[in-house]
Amino acid sequence: MKSPVPLRPARLSARDVLRTGAIGLRTRRTRVVLSALGIAIGIATMIAVVGLSTSSRADLMSRLDRLGTNLLTAEAGRDPYGQEVTLPKNAVAMVQRIGPVQHATATGDVDARIRRSDVVPEERTAGVTAQAARPDLLTALGAKVSRGVWLNRANERLPVTVLGAVAARRLGVTEPGEKIMMNDEYVVVVGILEPIELVPNLDRVALVGFPAAERYFAFDGHPSTVFERSPDSTVEDVRAVLARTVSPGNPVGVKVSRPSDALAAKAATDKGLTALMLGLGAVALLVGGVGVANTMVVSVLERRQEIGLRRALGATRGAVRLQFLTESLLLSALGGLAGAVLGAAATHGFALVQGWTPVVPPWSLGGGLAATLAIGALAGLYPAVRASRLDPTTALNAT
Amino acid sequence: MIARRRSAVPDGAADAIPAAASDTIPAVTPGAVPGRVPSAAPHAAGGVAPRGAVAGAASVPPVVELRGASKTHPGPVHALRAVDLTVEAGELLAIVGPSGSGKSTMLNIMGTLDRPTTGTVHVAGWDVGALSDARLSALRARHIGFVFQHFHLSAGRDAVDNVCDGLLYAGVGLRERRARARTALERVGLGHRLGHRPTELSGGEKQRVAIARALVGAPDLLLADEPTGALDTASGKIVMELLHELNAAGTAVCVITHDHDIADSLPRRVRFRDGEVVDDSGRAGSRLPEVGA
Numbered sequence: 001m002k003s004p005v006p007l008r009p010a011r012l013s014a015r016d017v018l019r020t021g022a023i024g025l026r027t028r029r030t031r032v033v034l035s036a037l038g039i040a041i042g043i044a045t046m047i048a049v050v051g052l053s054t055s056s057r058a059d060l061m062s063r064l065d066r067l068g069t070n071l072l073t074a075e076a077g078r079d080p081y082g083q084e085v086t087l088p089k090n091a092v093a094m095v096q097r098i099g100p101v102q103h104a105t106a107t108g109d110v111d112a113r114i115r116r117s118d119v120v121p122e123e124r125t126a127g128v129t130a131q132a133a134r135p136d137l138l139t140a141l142g143a144k145v146s147r148g149v150w151l152n153r154a155n156e157r158l159p160v161t162v163l164g165a166v167a168a169r170r171l172g173v174t175e176p177g178e179k180i181m182m183n184d185e186y187v188v189v190v191g192i193l194e195p196i197e198l199v200p201n202l203d204r205v206a207l208v209g210f211p212a213a214e215r216y217f218a219f220d221g222h223p224s225t226v227f228e229r230s231p232d233s234t235v236e237d238v239r240a241v242l243a244r245t246v247s248p249g250n251p252v253g254v255k256v257s258r259p260s261d262a263l264a265a266k267a268a269t270d271k272g273l274t275a276l277m278l279g280l281g282a283v284a285l286l287v288g289g290v291g292v293a294n295t296m297v298v299s300v301l302e303r304r305q306e307i308g309l310r311r312a313l314g315a316t317r318g319a320v321r322l323q324f325l326t327e328s329l330l331l332s333a334l335g336g337l338a339g340a341v342l343g344a345a346a347t348h349g350f351a352l353v354q355g356w357t358p359v360v361p362p363w364s365l366g367g368g369l370a371a372t373l374a375i376g377a378l379a380g381l382y383p384a385v386r387a388s389r390l391d392p393t394t395a396l397n398a399t
Numbered sequence: 400m401i402a403r404r405r406s407a408v409p410d411g412a413a414d415a416i417p418a419a420a421s422d423t424i425p426a427v428t429p430g431a432v433p434g435r436v437p438s439a440a441p442h443a444a445g446g447v448a449p450r451g452a453v454a455g456a457a458s459v460p461p462v463v464e465l466r467g468a469s470k471t472h473p474g475p476v477h478a479l480r481a482v483d484l485t486v487e488a489g490e491l492l493a494i495v496g497p498s499g500s501g502k503s504t505m506l507n508i509m510g511t512l513d514r515p516t517t518g519t520v521h522v523a524g525w526d527v528g529a530l531s532d533a534r535l536s537a538l539r540a541r542h543i544g545f546v547f548q549h550f551h552l553s554a555g556r557d558a559v560d561n562v563c564d565g566l567l568y569a570g571v572g573l574r575e576r577r578a579r580a581r582t583a584l585e586r587v588g589l590g591h592r593l594g595h596r597p598t599e600l601s602g603g604e605k606q607r608v609a610i611a612r613a614l615v616g617a618p619d620l621l622l623a624d625e626p627t628g629a630l631d632t633a634s635g636k637i638v639m640e641l642l643h644e645l646n647a648a649g650t651a652v653c654v655i656t657h658d659h660d661i662a663d664s665l666p667r668r669v670r671f672r673d674g675e676v677v678d679d680s681g682r683a684g685s686r687l688p689e690v691g692a
């Protein structure tokens with residue numbers, strides 16, 4: 001004599017699942033905020049780390065794009081016997097004869113002590129050295145004049161100098177027209193350069209024209225570093241022949257390098273730091289997850305009577321499990337959401353201060369969300385299963 | 400709800416409740432004489448007549464039937480010893496007995512919250528022992544309502560939301576749950592307390608919310624474990640009046656009580672001692688033959 005209507009537990013709609021799962025959160029707000037905070041900190045850290053490293057890399061890439069990665073330098077060094085190598089005077093002309101080369105220019109070491117004035121003792125050189133430069137150096141390096149003028153056909157023969165940005169600062173020169181002392185000659189500063197990103201060691205140099213260097217500072221006219229640019233696709237080919245070209249007699253004593261590699265290497269070291277910070281964020285997230293699990297365990301313990309009542313009202317074990325799992329997921333999703341907002345805001349703030357374009361990669365937000373849900377599910381699973389296994393009468397009588 | 404009559408299709412009856420509810424309550428409540436609930440007359444009309452009406456259709460099973468039900472806890476503690484008890488549709492009975500005599504144990508077994516160690520239990524014709532936990536849950540959602548001594552209301556949620564929970568697991572949508580919850584709260588005289596939270600309600604009002612939660616699903620059987628135990632006499636009386644009304648509308652009601660006046664006012668009394676039924680005023684009384692007549 002069974003009832004004609006089959007007995008089947010009703011399935012809760014998604015909306016009811018969410019509403020029921022939110023009950024525990026609505027009634028215990030302080031605890032919710034505190035335990036969501038752990039997740040929020042973890043997610044914020046990870047998103048900010050990813051965002052900042054992406055923003056800084058994007059900035060570096062755009063800088064490399066602007067500066068070009070096709071500049072090669074060939075620097076005179078020492079041969080295997082320790083002898084200094086001297087590049088021939090026509091080294092630049094020979095490099096220009098390499099097919100794909102578009103620009104070639106050079107600087108030469110000038111042996112001159114540089115001081116602000118004769119009041120400063122000769123030994124105190126302020127760490128500024130002198131180099132001879134050709135007028136086409138500026139375009140080859142993509143460098144810019146900050147104030148004054150650059151060397152040209154006329155002034156490269158005169159006792160005038162253009163200072164690198166650091167050199168100017170160290171010598172205390174702020175305006176063109178001021179004079180500094182090279183050996184025992186006063187030399188007029190005609191220009192000050194902006195920092196040269198690709199070749200930062202030229203920032204600490206006082207540059208004079210080749211003819212002037214030979215005439216006033218006993219410069220022998222031999223270049224010590226040759227700079228050249230060729231189309232990107234030919235850089236490797238040029239690199240292969242560059243040493244032999246500038247120093248046919250002794251190619252081993254020439255150091256060929258690509259200045260943009262140093263910038264790219266900086267991005268790589270940043271990567272290690274990023275990984276470390278990501279690890280820290282993951283630890284914070286894990287700790288946050290433990291906090292959520294703890295909150296959920298306490299919540300289940302406190303709400304045994306509610307669980308018993310729900311079972312009496314007809315909730316299946318599955319419904320109880322789902323309720324607490326939903327609560328845990330909502331709790332960590334709340335933290336994740338706050339963390340994503342916080343992390344994105346931190347990225348924007350920091351990037352703007354650094355002058356970068358802020359970039360928060362969507363995958364990091366997606367990853368953060370996934371991590372949040374995974375943590376919530378993991379943290380909620382055990383308490384939810386425990387809640388569902390409670391015996392209804394025991395739960396109802398719990399104190 | 401008062402107008403509810405048991406029909407051959409149990410679930411169809413639920414839909415008839417809200418409309419008739421509000422205008423029928425006043426008719427019954429004023430009739431309640433203080434001190435003594437008008438049990439006999441309404442009960443005979445509301446409880447027996449429907450059963451008589453369907454007497455020919457042998458398909459209406461007892462709402463609960465225990466056969467040799469025992470419950471033994473490790474110890475061993477014999478909380479229940481071979482209890483036979485049948486509650487027919489529309490009955491109203493008191494379960495009395497000293498503390499620790501097994502009343503709550505039996506009520507939990509009747510309500511399928513617990514399973515007997517030995518013996519069989521049938522609820523609405525279903526053999527409880529043969530049902531999975533999930534199907535038992537469905538059985539509770541559909542057929543059984545509970546009222547507890549300590550209300551078990553959800554703090555921080557208002558009366559309507561608390562009553563809504565009574566329909567949640569029966570698969571009723573939110574809008575309809577709310578509408579029926581409001582009607583149920585009006586039925587228990589709390590139409591003016593819909594938005595109040597448990598902390599803003601008196602003990603008696605809380606128990607009336609709990610009763611609304613139990614009756615909103617229109618169960619065949621309402622199990623109340625000392626529903627007046629935590630209330631003063633006046634509030635207790637209101638609660639008992641509500642249970643009488645509910646019963647008059649066709650729901651079988653079992654009330655555990657320590658209150659002699661309440662017990663005496665109910666048509667059937669089952670007395671427990673040491674896990675056994677020692678007296679059942681309905682078993683050999685005039686009511687049972689009437690059922691078959």
Ligand SMILES: Nc1ncnc2c1ncn2[C@@H]1O[C@H](COP(=O)(O)OP(=O)(O)OP(=O)(O)O)[C@@H](O)[C@H]1O
Pocket residue numbers: 472473476477478496497498499500501502503504505
């Ligand atoms: N989980 C349990 N484990 C062991 N013994 C139990 C358990 N639950 C109940 N009992 C025992 O079973 C007996 C019956 O308990 P029950 O709660 O049914 O009594 P009661 O008649 O409802 O008493 P009261 O009027 O005080 O509520 C008691 O002796 C009790 O100690």
Ligand SMILES: [Mg+2]
Pocket residue numbers: 502503504624
């Ligand atoms: Mg009891």
